[in-house]
Amino acid sequence: MNAESRKEMDISLNLECPTYIDIFRLSPISIELYDANGMLQEVNQACLDLFGIKKKEEVVGYNLFANPNLPHNAIDNLKSGETAQFEYKFDFDLIRSQKLYQTSREGSCYLECCIIPTINESKEIIGYIVYVTEITRRKEAELLQEEQSKELQKLNITKDKFFSIIAHDLKSPFNAIMGFSELMLKNYNDLDDATFIKGLKTIESAGNHAFKLVENLLLWSKNQSKGKNFNPEWLNLNKQVAESLILAESAIQNKELQVSFKQQKTFNIFADRNMIDLVLRNLISNAIKFTNKKGKISITIAEQNQEILTSITDNGIGISENKLATIFDLDKPKNTLGTENEQGTGLGLILCKDFIENHGGKIWVESTPGKGSTFIFSLPQSKTGLLE
Missing domain, CATH: 3.30.450.20 (PAS domain)
Structure with missing residues (x-):
């Protein structure tokens, strides 16, 4: 100048x-x-x-x-x-x-x-x-307030969804329990043994369904809170899959399904045992539920890009494109009957998504109507990315 x-x-x-x-x-x-x-x-x-x-x-x-x-x-x-x-x-x-x-x-x-x-x-x-x-102090205060506002909004949405599920889904099994028990009491002397046993089985089924729904609601609700119980440890993923298959053995035999679990090597993960068990049980149960009698289910574990991928594939009825888009959304919980009218709670996949994301992983599904589905979830090979 x-x-x-x-x-x-x-x-x-x-x-x-x-x-x-x-x-x-x-x-x-x-x-x-x-x-x-x-x-x-x-x-x-x-x-x-x-x-x-x-x-x-x-x-x-x-x-x-x-x-x-x-x-x-x-x-x-x-x-x-x-x-x-x-x-x-x-x-x-x-x-x-x-x-x-x-x-x-x-x-x-x-x-x-x-x-x-x-x-x-x-x-x-x-x-x-x-x-x-x-303006660092002011800006940080604004950002904190914004974050707290979003968290509060999320909690309100969570509360609304929680009560919506209770109002909609929990009424159905109790209606069945009360309706059939009232019918059996009124017509006790006129019912033969076969009809009586059939009514008891309906009540038992509705009771089990209600219990599973309440259990899943409590698990999901607890996972939304900051005091969630998250205890990761080193686990043998192969062993967890095998144990989940043993628990599902009765349902597998009832449908005469062919289940294969290919184990090329042992995979160890740092994860919460209860959460991973629930994810595996839900995904295996879904595969059984939506596979026709004498169908096939296969489970594989593989490494890819520093992640461990677990895939559960069935050759069942598959999922339509419009349902795929919202399959993990709590806004629209699914409660589709299985191939033999098996019931679900509508919260299983939502819990799976929450629990996998707690571990820094992802879950997704690939499906073709009439040909079957593959549910895949990824977990990091190291401890990084876990919920703090």
């Missing part, structure tokens, strides 16, 4: 007036003065303190437009002569890595910035004056 341009800028900023010089020097707000090319000419002490700079000589000549933290739209506004006012996150480590200037500060902070182009009588930009205030 030549002497004439410098004088013109000083006059426009009133820097020739002692009063304004004192305001500039003593202001608690960071002030930076740049020339028409965006080259830094002057800063006050508040600016040096804010950005962790020892001496102004270390930054004089720094280009305003070279600031990697500056929003691109702000630069465009400034070059067209418009004032730019914005809040942004300032990364000191980025400044240090690009060796733009020496700073004693680390990490990042939030700043409120106002950049005003100074215009001469010829309507030419002769410089820029920049006011900067740190």
